[in-house]
Amino acid sequence: GAVVSQHPSRVICKSGTSVKIECRSLDFQATTMFWYRQFPKQSLMLMATSNEGSKATYEQGVEKDKFLINHASLTLSTLTVTSAHPEDSSFYICSARDLLSTGELFFGEGSRLTVL
Amino acid sequence: QKEVEQNSGPLSVPEGAIASLNCTYSDRVSQSFFWYRQYSGKSPELIMSIYSNGDKEDGRFTAQLNKASQYVSLLIRDSQPSDSATYLCAVDRYNFNKFYFGSGTKLNVKP
Numbered sequence: 739g740a741v742v743s744q745h746p747s748r749v750i751c752k753s754g755t756s757v758k759i760e761c762r763s764l765d766f767q768a769t770t771m772f773w774y775r776q777f778p779k780q781s782l783m784l785m786a787t788s789n790e791g792s793k794a795t796y797e798q799g800v801e802k803d804k805f806l807i808n809h810a811s812l813t814l815s816t817l818t819v820t821s822a823h824p825e826d827s828s829f830y831i832c833s834a835r836d837l838l839s840t841g842e843l844f845f846g847e848g849s850r851l852t853v854l
Numbered sequence: 855q856k857e858v859e860q861n862s863g864p865l866s867v868p869e870g871a872i873a874s875l876n877c878t879y880s881d882r883v884s885q886s887f888f889w890y891r892q893y894s895g896k897s898p899e900l901i902m903s904i905y906s907n908g909d910k911e912d913g914r915f916t917a918q919l920n921k922a923s924q925y926v927s928l929l930i931r932d933s934q935p936s937d938s939a940t941y942l943c944a945v946d947r948y949n950f951n952k953f954y955f956g957s958g959t960k961l962n963v964k965p
Contacts, residue, residue, distance in 0.1 A: 744897075780957075781942070781955060781957040781958055787951070829895075831898075842900055843944065843946075843953050844900065845897040845898050848896065850895075
């Protein structure tokens with residue numbers, strides 16, 4: 739299946755700093771990528787849909803100024819958590835669709851963010 | 855009403871038994887259906903996709919789709935302890951390019 743790579747897998751930062759997470763589709767072009775957040779023992783929560791070359795579409799309740807998404811190329815989307823606080827600590831997962839093939843959604847490995 | 859509903863479980867089955875996981879969805883225009891497996895602390899991995907009514911088999915896994923009843927299921931034959939995980943059902947609404955996930959069913963396969 740298609741490969742989606744996410745980096746870093748783990749990050750610890752101090753409160754008030756910003757953290758950038760990268761998501762790359764390695765063997766296909768992804769015009770759309772999705773960012774999810776998952777708290778322990780809870781289900782995936784879609785945060786935003788990242789569209790190549792245009793603004794991201796955020797789900798209701800997700801602060802677009804806090805979670806900055808950039809999708810500058812067909813293989814790379816980034817999520818920046820700005821002015822992070824301990825309540826932002828979570829598991830962030832990106833995903834991408836291979837629309838030219840099966841249309842299936844493939845996930846990155848996830849990034850576990852801990853804000854001290 | 856949630857877009858996709860799953861029983862949270864846990865569903866416990868003995869090793870070697872058949873595990874049956876169920877999912878219902880609310881939107882009749884949904885076109886594509888997927889099952890993902892997620893181990894604790896890991897991201898989801900795709901197990902099966904199904905697009906038309908009926909059964910689709912892949913190894914020990916069989917996905918079943920009934921669009922009239924808005925129901926999709928996953929059968930795992932000869933369950934192994936390594937199958938213990940949370941199984942997520944996902945539905946893709948036509949032309950919306952958005953996946954809706956169920957909350958997942960936790961499966962425990964006991965040795």
